[in-house]
Amino acid sequence: MKITETSLKDLLIIEPEVFEDERGCFFESYNKTKFNNLGIEIDFVQDNQSFSKYGTLRGLHYQNPPYAQTKLIRVLHGEIIDAVVDLRKNSATYGKSFTISLSAENKKQLLVPKGFAHGFSVISETASVMYKCDQFYNKLSEGGITFNDPSLNINWGIDLKDAIVSEKDLILPFIENCNSLF
Numbered sequence: 001m002k003i004t005e006t007s008l009k010d011l012l013i014i015e016p017e018v019f020e021d022e023r024g025c026f027f028e029s030y031n032k033t034k035f036n037n038l039g040i041e042i043d044f045v046q047d048n049q050s051f052s053k054y055g056t057l058r059g060l061h062y063q064n065p066p067y068a069q070t071k072l073i074r075v076l077h078g079e080i081i082d083a084v085v086d087l088r089k090n091s092a093t094y095g096k097s098f099t100i101s102l103s104a105e106n107k108k109q110l111l112v113p114k115g116f117a118h119g120f121s122v123i124s125e126t127a128s129v130m131y132k133c134d135q136f137y138n139k140l141s142e143g144g145i146t147f148n149d150p151s152l153n154i155n156w157g158i159d160l161k162d163a164i165v166s167e168k169d170l171i172l173p174f175i176e177n178c179n180s181l182f
Contacts, residue, residue, distance in 0.1 A: 002017075006098055010113045011086075013109070014109040014111055016029060016109070018107060030044075043134055044072065047133075049130045050128070051126065053125070055121070055163055056122045058120055059119015060117035062142070064143055068115065068135060068182070069114065069134060071112045074109040075129055078104060079101060079105070080103070081157040082100050083156065084097065087115055088115040091115070095151065097154050099156075115182040119147060143180060144169065145178050146172040
């Protein structure tokens with residue numbers, strides 16, 4: 001496994017070792033021992049999966065402590081622009097965003113630590129996204145930031161006037177008014 005640090009502290013890109021031959025390919029998307037050997041000691045307790053069509057934009061979501069979640073995100077089919085925002089008030093990168101293309105083809109994963117808001121947009125015809133979480137979902141601790149907050153300047157890779165966004169996500173606040181407890 002290859003680990004790449006990003007411009008946001010503790011946010012990591014993980015690339016598995018892929019074995020390919022005439023049949024296709026094989027790789028371990030997660031191996032607790034290998035993660036632990038790399039200094040990543042996380043006890044994942046829940047897997048989530050979504051299927052979305054082109055132009056779908058989900059997020060930016062987070063859960064406040066004590067139910068904050070670390071997430072390991074990957075794409076099973078298609079391609080997304082994955083976006084995160086650092087909400088840790090004592091972080092040098094507070095309020096900064098990071099985006100990456102995750103796809104079934106590139107097999108990259110993003111390890112998003114507690115204290116980050118997360119979202120994605122679908123830039124292929126359809127996409128299936130799966131992510132592991134180290135904390136169970138808790139509705140009372142959820143929060144979010146609007147995807148089009150101008151201070152974040154996120155390039156979602158789609159025309160936002162045509163984005164398919166849930167009613168819940170359309171009413172999320174700007175980062176300056178969010179209820180983050182990080």
